[in-house]
Amino acid sequence: MKSSLLWKRVWRHKLFYLFMLPGIAWFFIFSYVPLYGLQVAFRDFTFVGGFTGSPWAGLKYFEQFFDYYQSGAIIRNTIVISLLKLLVGFPMPIILALLLNEIRNLKFKKTIQTLSYLPYFVSWIVVVTLMQRLLSMYGGPVNDLLTSMGMQPVQFMYNTTWFYQLILGSDIWKNIGWNSIIYMAAIAGIDQQLYEAAKIDGAGRFRQIWHVTLPGIRNIAVILFILATGSLMSAGFEQLLLLNGPATANIGSVLDVHVITSGIQQGRLSYAAAVGLFQSGIALVLIVTVNWIARKVSDVSLF
Amino acid sequence: MQTHRFSVFNLLNYILLTLFGFLMIYPFIYILIYSLNDGKDSMMGALYFFPRKFTLDNYAQVFDNKQIWQAYKITILRTVTGTVLHVLLCTLMAYALSKKTLPGRTFFTFYIFLPTIFSAGFIPYFITLQKLHLINTFWVYVIPMLFNFMHIVIIRTFLQGIPEEIEESARIDGLNDFQIFMRIIIPLSGPVIATISLFIGVAHWNDWFTGTYYVSDKNLIPVQTLLQQMLTEAEALSSSMQRAAQQGGQTVNVNMAGATPESLRMALLVITVFPILCVYPFLQKYFVKGVMIGSVKG
Numbered sequence: 001m002k003s004s005l006l007w008k009r010v011w012r013h014k015l016f017y018l019f020m021l022p023g024i025a026w027f028f029i030f031s032y033v034p035l036y037g038l039q040v041a042f043r044d045f046t047f048v049g050g051f052t053g054s055p056w057a058g059l060k061y062f063e064q065f066f067d068y069y070q071s072g073a074i075i076r077n078t079i080v081i082s083l084l085k086l087l088v089g090f091p092m093p094i095i096l097a098l099l100l101n102e103i104r105n106l107k108f109k110k111t112i113q114t115l116s117y118l119p120y121f122v123s124w125i126v127v128v129t130l131m132q133r134l135l136s137m138y139g140g141p142v143n144d145l146l147t148s149m150g151m152q153p154v155q156f157m158y159n160t161t162w163f164y165q166l167i168l169g170s171d172i173w174k175n176i177g178w179n180s181i182i183y184m185a186a187i188a189g190i191d192q193q194l195y196e197a198a199k200i201d202g203a204g205r206f207r208q209i210w211h212v213t214l215p216g217i218r219n220i221a222v223i224l225f226i227l228a229t230g231s232l233m234s235a236g237f238e239q240l241l242l243l244n245g246p247a248t249a250n251i252g253s254v255l256d257v258h259v260i261t262s263g264i265q266q267g268r269l270s271y272a273a274a275v276g277l278f279q280s281g282i283a284l285v286l287i288v289t290v291n292w293i294a295r296k297v298s299d300v301s302l303f
Numbered sequence: 304m305q306t307h308r309f310s311v312f313n314l315l316n317y318i319l320l321t322l323f324g325f326l327m328i329y330p331f332i333y334i335l336i337y338s339l340n341d342g343k344d345s346m347m348g349a350l351y352f353f354p355r356k357f358t359l360d361n362y363a364q365v366f367d368n369k370q371i372w373q374a375y376k377i378t379i380l381r382t383v384t385g386t387v388l389h390v391l392l393c394t395l396m397a398y399a400l401s402k403k404t405l406p407g408r409t410f411f412t413f414y415i416f417l418p419t420i421f422s423a424g425f426i427p428y429f430i431t432l433q434k435l436h437l438i439n440t441f442w443v444y445v446i447p448m449l450f451n452f453m454h455i456v457i458i459r460t461f462l463q464g465i466p467e468e469i470e471e472s473a474r475i476d477g478l479n480d481f482q483i484f485m486r487i488i489i490p491l492s493g494p495v496i497a498t499i500s501l502f503i504g505v506a507h508w509n510d511w512f513t514g515t516y517y518v519s520d521k522n523l524i525p526v527q528t529l530l531q532q533m534l535t536e537a538e539a540l541s542s543s544m545q546r547a548a549q550q551g552g553q554t555v556n557v558n559m560a561g562a563t564p565e566s567l568r569m570a571l572l573v574i575t576v577f578p579i580l581c582v583y584p585f586l587q588k589y590f591v592k593g594v595m596i597g598s599v600k601g
Contacts, residue, residue, distance in 0.1 A: 010406050015480040016399035020411060023396035026450045030431065031418035037427035050434065051427075096323070102316055112320050114584050115327040121579045123509035125530045129572055130330045132537060133337065133565070139348030141333060148349075177327065181594045205312065238512065242534065263426045264516050276424035284421065 041274040054270075061274035070253065078254040081167060081235040086228055088168055092176045094221065097183035098209060113184075116177025124238040127170055131243075132157060135166075158245040163252055167243060171236065182224070183217050190216035222300040230287035233279045255279045331576065334569045338362070342566030361562050361570035370521070371529065371571060378525040381444040382507040389449055389503045390496055396450070397458035398488055419452050432517060443517045444525070448506065454499050457596045461495035462488065498593035501586045505579060526575050533568050 010017075036051060041061060043054040065071050096116065103109040119127065135142050135156040143153040156162045194212045203211060237256030244252035255275060263272025295301035332352070337345055341356035365371055399405060400412055422428075437443040465488070473483050489496070514528030583590075 006406060009404065013399075013402065013405050016402055016405055019395040019399040019480075019484070022392050023415065023450050023455070024411070026392075027415050027418065029435070030428070030447055030450075031422070034423035034427035034431050035418070035421070037430055038423050040427060040430065045430070047433070051430070099316055099320060102313070103320065108317070108320075112324045114587060115324040117583065117587070118327055118331070118580070121505055121509075121583050122576055123511060123527055125509075125511045125527050125534060126572060126576055129530060129534055129568065130334065132534070133569065134330055134333060139346050139350070141348075141351055144348045144351075173326070178594075181591055185591070185595045242531070259425050260516070264429060269426050269430065273424070273426035276426055280421070280424055 038273065038277060040270050041277045043270060045270040045273070057270065061271045062278065064271055065275050065278065073250065074253050074255055074258050077251055078233060078235045078256075080251075081164070081240070081254060082232045084164060084168055085171055085236070086225075086232065089172050089175070090225065090228060092172050093179035094183055094217065096176055096180045097187060097217075098213065100180070100184065101187050101213065102205070102209075113177070116180065118177070119174045120178035122174075124174075124242055127174055128239075128242040131166065131170060157243075158247045160248050160251055163243075163248045167239065167252075170243070171239065182220060186217040186220045187213060218298070219300045222294055222298055226287065226290050226294055226301070229290040230283055232286050233283040331580070334572050334576075337566060338570040338573045340566070341561045342563035343561045345566055346563060358561070361566045362574075364562050365567055365570045365574065371526070373522055374524055374526045374529045375574075377441075377444075377523060378508060378527070381441070381525060382504055385445045385448055385507045386500050386504045388445060389451070389454075390499055392449055393451065393454050393499065394458050394489070394492065394496065395484065397455045398462055398484055400455065401459045401462040415450075415452050415455065429517075438517050439520055439523070441523060444507070444510070444513055447513075448503065448510075451503070454502065457593050458492070458495050458499060460596045461492060465491055494589050495593070497586055498589040501583065501590055502593070505583075508579060526571070530568075530571065530575065533564070533571075537565070537568070 040051060040054065042057060042059070043049075044057045044060075045054045049055070100109055100112065103112075134140050137143055137153050137155055142156070147153055154162070156166060190212065194216075195208055198208045198212050234256050235254040237254070237260065240252060240254050241257050241260065244254075244257065256279070259272045259276045259279070262268045262275070291301050333350075336350060336352065336354050338361050339357055339359070340350060340354035341358045342361060344356040396415075400408060402408065432438055432443060432447065437446060469487060469491075470483055473487055478486065509527060510525070511527035511531045514524040515531055518524055518528075
């Protein structure tokens with residue numbers, strides 16, 4: 001009786017299942033099949049053998065990675081770069097949102113906001129090309145400015161002295177505006193009466209920010225922070241693939257790029273899959289740990 | 304006393320944000336100027352706000368280049384095809400998932416959510432593309448980008464706000480679910496479709512990775528991949544502008560008119576960035592809302 005009712009409901013929705021069919025098939029092929037294919041990290045992958053037909057190799061490729069003389073440096077670089085991005089880059093959109101929120105002239109505010117989204121919409125290729133041009137030793141405006149002020153021109157690109165500054169700077173430049181959207185929305189959602197109450201209590205502008213605005217965006221900041229730690233093992237592969245060169249390899253080689261160069265360019269697919277699995281395994285542990293800490297400390301957590 | 308301090312803060316804030324806005328837009332102004340200036344002249348530097356020797360020659364040469372035309376064609380084709388299919392299929396799926404009465408709704412939502420927290424990573428995905436024979440075809444641009452969990456969630460949230468009564472009355476009029484979707488749901492979803500179109504359209508327009516690593520056919524690469532190849536060349540040749548002028552000629556046709564590979568590259572950059580700059584300010588209201596839904600639900 002009950003099952004026939006369910007069947008009736010299913011039948012009534014038959015067209016909706018048809019609507020979902022392409023999506024179900026797509027997620028199966030492009031998400032679940034690769035998950036199943038992760039086993040190539042433990043196999044000697046051959047194209048003919050495929051995911052399941054290639055012979056088992058055990059932990060051979062993981063050992064290969066840890067025996068590789070640069071693996072320590074690669075892991076260190078990945079963590080250093082993403083930690084820098086987290087520590088320096090994470091607060092930037094919050095600061096931008098706070099500053100924008102203090103602007104009373106709506107037209108000005110809107111203009112700055114629109115401009116701030118702009119770099120988000122261009123590709124890393126465009127960003128790196130812009131950097132190459134602007135920072136060039138040969139007629140780049142930044143070096144022109146330096147020389148006109150009597151300073152020596154600086155080789156910014158592909159130079160270990162400036163590498164981390166450029167990585168951080170370009171990352172902030174590209175994402176600060178976009179990442180501030182969510183904080184602007186959170187600030188807009190704060191009850192105006194809280195500000196009124198703070199004013200009555202004699203709080204000035206900075207104390208209002210400290211006691212009302214910041215607590216108002218705390219939850220969303222914690223959640224975004226947890227999410228950001230999940231990508232601590234990936235330093236941003238598009239950016240580093242393009243900005244890192246032989247000159248900066250010592251401090252610029254990271255896991256994401258190593259997976260691509262060893263896997264696709266050198267064709268060592270099983271090895272690269274093992275490195276990738278190592279990377280996402282650590283990432284999973286990190287996000288769960290930070291989530292646990294956040295729940296203990298601030299009662300806000302993702303899951 | 305207090306008001307005085309506030310106004311100092313205000314002034315500093317306005318100055319700081321003006322400077323910030325300038326930093327955001329100046330690189331784009333600069334490449335525009337560079338692309339409108341005579342290439343050889345630009346090599347002397349000290350170009351800041353206005354072209355010194357105005358010329359449209361860089362653009363003329365870029366538009367004259369067959370390879371660039373071909374790449375631009377691929378970019379437009381993949382962006383249009385990819386965006387239309389993505390929006391249509393994601394909206395269909397989101398429409399189904401927006402039905403609270405649909406048996407198995409929770410299961411299917413979880414089914415598409417799970418890969419976002421644990422993905423297989425790059426290599427198994429690459430092997431899958433190989434096995435599907437998508438490598439080195441046009442469809443490698445379109446098919447792997449057909450669906451996106453976050454986009455489906457954003458559309459679903461929007462659709463749940465459409466009153467049930469509208470659909471009910473259409474059903475009474477004898478329309479089936481597909482007709483309701485096409486004639487009622489799609490026309491009512493303008494804002495969310497605009498948002499998702501922007502997101503996926505920009506993703507398609509900006510994607511260089513697929514063209515660089517999954518495609519080797521010269522006639523199939525998009526503009527972004529072409530820019531990436533020029534980037535690598537410019538890198539290798541940065542020590543000598545003279546040598547750059549000779550070797551860059553392999554990808555971009557240089558003649559005697561005074562254009563340099565660098566000035567042509569800047570012109571190409573401008574025509575690559577320009578379409579996006581024209582579109583996004585008008586969709587701002589919508590995508591801001593999209594980001595909010597995306598982060599609240601996600």
